[in-house]
Amino acid sequence: MQPFIPDTDTENWHDFEVGSRREIIALLRAISDKKQEVRVAARDGGAVYTTSILDVDGDAGTVLIDRPLDPDYERALLSGDVSFETSLDKIRIFFGTEQLQASLHDGKPALKMAVPASLIRLQRREYYRMATPLTNPVRVTIPMPPELGGGVAVFPLADISVGGIAILDNRFVLGDTMGRDYAECRIELPDLGNITTGLQIRNSHDITLLNNNPNRRLGCQFIDMGRGAAAAVQRYITKLERERNARIAGLG
Structure with a gap:
């Protein structure tokens, strides 16, 4: 059952x-x-x-x-x-x-x-949301629709979970339309290779970075993600957790 x-x-x-x-x-x-x-x-x-x-x-x-x-x-x-x-x-x-x-x-x-x-x-999106590295950040490549200029655009990730990602759009090119879907997005997971998934914008927040530069943080849910890609995301989150725990143990 x-x-x-x-x-x-x-x-x-x-x-x-x-x-x-x-x-x-x-x-x-x-x-x-x-x-x-x-x-x-x-x-x-x-x-x-x-x-x-x-x-x-x-x-x-x-x-x-x-x-x-x-x-x-x-x-x-x-x-x-x-x-x-x-x-x-x-x-x-x-x-x-x-x-x-x-x-x-x-x-x-x-x-x-x-x-x-x-x-x-x-694991729901509100749990185990792991911040991704600030140096050498994880990046996602998103195919842009014609009304947004076409081509592709690359964005750094702010965090990742089993349900989705948060990306930083400092050029404000994606807009903030809730529920908008982007297909065939490619995420480059360090040491694990690339995965492809759809993304749907679920929330948007305009923020100011420590250097006073404006930025936009977009929370995106995975859609149409295959089993292998989901497993790779879980492995990457586990890797980030181990690295974080090692740092904490080292400080202790």
Whole structure:
């Protein structure tokens, strides 16, 4: 069963699907150990409540969750497909099951399900937005439409996330039209090569740099990004995080 993602703004959520049984069990155990709240919803929308994961048994392939006190909720959840949403280290986690069963945990009522075959680990744009280097900046090449002069233009990135990028347009050539799409944009990721993706402008802010020069910061969402490109972006973010952590450790 595919997890149900009711409100995500990421069309390519399948790029973040986890299919490794070992990794799924590790993630669910981490959620349980940190006592993260888990939102449970019947697929038909008839029951929604907050619970927690009580236990994950990798050998038996089962997950135990806390049982709702309301018997009507319990009946609704036992009647069919159920979706779960939680977070771990600011990353949204989605998974689902086609069947919950009444069970016990340490002698107390619980609900049992099979370890899901897959889950979604979705890093949303507001999380893990990493600043890109100021020296030797990452650059994006954007094909310009005829009404903006045609040709291509190159812009430095201000930051990058799994959902998009922020670019600096100091020549104010892109305009600030919300929702405007730019296709076949090329981002040069150091040590990882070039990726191609569509970009959609989602927000715009005029700023003044430390040297008093005006600039425009455009927040852009990735659109029509392939699986390989999304994986390369994630690897680059991981690389930036490791470099930042190394610098912090060195200062310490």
